[in-house]
Amino acid sequence: MKEPQRLLFVCLGNICRSPAAEGVFLHQLAQEGLESAFLVDSAGTGGWHQGQPADARMRAAAARRGIHLPSRARQIEIADLHRFDRILTMDDDNLAAVQELARGIEHGARIEPITRYCTPLGVREVPDPYYGGDRGFEQVLDLLEHACAGLLDQLRSQAEP
Numbered sequence: 741m742k743e744p745q746r747l748l749f750v751c752l753g754n755i756c757r758s759p760a761a762e763g764v765f766l767h768q769l770a771q772e773g774l775e776s777a778f779l780v781d782s783a784g785t786g787g788w789h790q791g792q793p794a795d796a797r798m799r800a801a802a803a804r805r806g807i808h809l810p811s812r813a814r815q816i817e818i819a820d821l822h823r824f825d826r827i828l829t830m831d832d833d834n835l836a837a838v839q840e841l842a843r844g845i846e847h848g849a850r851i852e853p854i855t856r857y858c859t860p861l862g863v864r865e866v867p868d869p870y871y872g873g874d875r876g877f878e879q880v881l882d883l884l885e886h887a888c889a890g891l892l893d894q895l896r897s898q899a900e901p
């Protein structure tokens with residue numbers, strides 16, 4: 741049996757976007773029967789919400805699409821650079837913060853923006869919905885559904901012999 745691919749989704753607080761990315765990706769894996777091929781987690785570049793479930797607005801928006809968000813917030817740490825094969829960031833600030841954490845460290849993780857996988861929509865960042873209205877949470881989920889589907893397609897095609 742092959743080793744699972746290990747993915748970490750990262751945003752600022754780990755209560756809105758990265759828990760949503762984790763839940764959307766897990767949901768798509770379940771639909772394809774691929775849960776055992778991946779190990780999925782999320783983290784924040786900040787640690788203010790340590791231990792908290794995803795934001796209630798984000799959980800409600802996800803639940804309306806049949807998506808469960810299982811995460812408890814935690815802050816990214818150096819060990820994550822060694823634990824995960826890929827680290828997928830939500831915006832430019834998250835990307836810069838993870839790159840800074842990784843500076844000077846030899847590690848095996850590929851660090852990249854998740855929007856790389858949602859080219860049909862032509863976006864560079866998943867916008868932070870925390871201080872906005874309900875529409876922002878829906879927009880995050882729309883983007884993440886595209887991005888996670890693109891990511892999964894790519895990872896599957898790479899895994900094929």
Ligand code: 4NP
Nearest residue numbers: 751752753754755756757870
């Ligand atoms: P997230 O959103 O990075 O998508 O989890 C935020 C959550 C909390 C805060 C900012 C963004 N905050 O300032 O507490």
